Amino acid sequence: MDLSRQRCRLWKELVLVASLLALGICQASGQIDINPDSLIGVETYRTRLVLENVTSDSQQNGPMFTGRESVLKTGDLHIRGSQLNDTGNYTVRVDAINGTQRATGWLKIQELEIPGISVNATSVVEDIDSVAAICYTNDTNVMWYVNSAPVSSNNRMTISPDTKTLIIQRIERFDSPLQCSIEIIPEIFGRSELIQLTVAYGPYGMTLTSMPNHLSGVVSAEIGTPVEMKCTAYSRPESQYRWFHNGSLLSFSGENISLPSLTWDQMGSYRCVVGNSVTQLTFYQRLQVQVPWRPKPAQKRVFTVSGSYVVVLIVVTVLGGVVFCATLIYILFKHYSTRTNRLI
Template sequence: MDCSTPRCSVWRELVLVVSLLACGIRQSSSQIYIIPDTLVGVEGYRSYLVLGNAPEDAQEYSWHRGANDTEGNMIISYDSTSDSRQYGPMYSGREALSNAGNLLIIRAQLNDTGNYTVRVDAINGTQTATGWLKIQELEIPGISVNTSSVVEDMESVAAVCDTNATNVTWYVDYIPVSSNSRMTVSPDGKTLIIQRFSHSDKPLQCGIEILPEIIQRSEPISLTVFFGPYYVFLWTNPNDFNGVLSAEIGSQVEMECVSYSRPESKYRWMHNGSLLSFSEKNITLLNLTWDQMGRYRCIGENPVTQLTFYQEVQVQAPWRRTIVTKTFTISGTWVVLLILMTVLGGVFFCIILIHTLIKHYSTRSHWGT
């Protein structure tokens, strides 16, 4: 159970009871007592003083500060016959008494340490019992690291938990971890070494078990992690298609580089293999010319990690399908000549046809005689 996370306020409301050996000898099997006679609590948590062996005919329970049950040191009492409670001079506003006679101290403080006496008035008589409550100071472990900044996947980090406790738990990104392929916990549990530190390996915390199943964590500590760039994305207007941007001569073209890194990437631009003096993340060509056509490369680089990525786009004029139509003209002389040739050709064709027909019929007449 961890009480250092945002849910700490909920866990602080849990009942904190540590069972120790009872002190003293019971006077008889019917003698009341406090479970346990010696109770150790922790500052800021709930502490319960539980009444043991209470008689079934109990009519009133009253709790007192100190080793006696005088009215001057009464904290609170409960009358079961009238189901009512009364508050005494030692009531601080943090005490509550259950119907079974158990005393609850909410948000225990160091000055709550001392003797507590309970008196039970029953039909068959009155009994008292005294127990000792010790509230110990809440220990919050400290944490330190060997560096405040690291290059992702290239450097290691060593964290040390400052505590006298022997049961130390380590947390990375609020999740408990143990030794693995990248992380090594020292034999005493107080040192954690992380190889190839990643930006997801934060924050770091260590925790100690202040009581059984009650974990108190240190303050989280985060490192500055330098990383990237992981990629370079080239945004264009007009939009490019498969790395090709089509634009008309005289139009406006916009290109912008986007990358993810820490620190922010530095940018360089190249045009047709030549480095441009422009070093911003975006370029705007207000009036596109033929000389500005060609391949543009955006280079994003991290000066700390020394990683570099680039992206390219080809700027060119739109592709068009060309249809060629051929025409010719004829002068008037050529028109007359063509007409004359057509007429003469027709007359010649008719003469040949008539000659062929006459010859054909003449031949048939000869064969008939």
């Protein structure tokens, strides 16, 4: 289609403007004017031709009415869902008691350009892989959006000098979706499709809980009572769980392990192993199941001595008394003897 080809169209052909003389509701307060006299619109968007110096009007549908046009109370022409064939000259005629006035404006509807977009990979691993996205457009000012937020070059993201390539290093789970856009006219943008990335991550946030509640990794439970253990972690794809009892792999897998009636054979160490087949990461935690610890009752000690030891003890005591007395007599005798010699 040749957009430079002009075609005249009276607004009256779209909507019939009633005259003030006939209905008394339309009035021009001065020289009417279309502002601006040259306007650029964008395909599929709304376009508005502003008419100045008209205070009120009334209209009815004319022969070229398509359902997308309407004249507002201010006299402005409003076109919904503009199309390329709406390009051309638009002339408005206002019939008033003081005469008829005309104004003409040029409208060009510009094609809405939708840029293309591609990425080198859509399935990636968090903190390991990189993604390169390309925006296909002739525009030299491309804007990039990551998770619906505009981005610029930073420590992880690099935008090429021509702005058409975005490289994201060490991709993160929230770096999706990707989109590029161009500004067709001020504040109107052509946006590419959204590219969704599948980012594998985890497992992370692993927790191991139990009922009864464990204390420092020890679950105390009586024989015959129920015991439950639950292992959780977050990852994409979903975490894979394995359970070990005293080093032996159990035959079932899943987040929970339930022991309805605890037996002696079920006592011991339980280990939950959480893995992700894509990220190749694995974590584990342990719990020890055992009967409650109870201190032994204190026992009174009675000191007893056998008969032979009693005899020996008596003999030693007697001999000790004899030795003590003899020593005391000797000391007294020695003391008095020394005193007598001094007196002589």
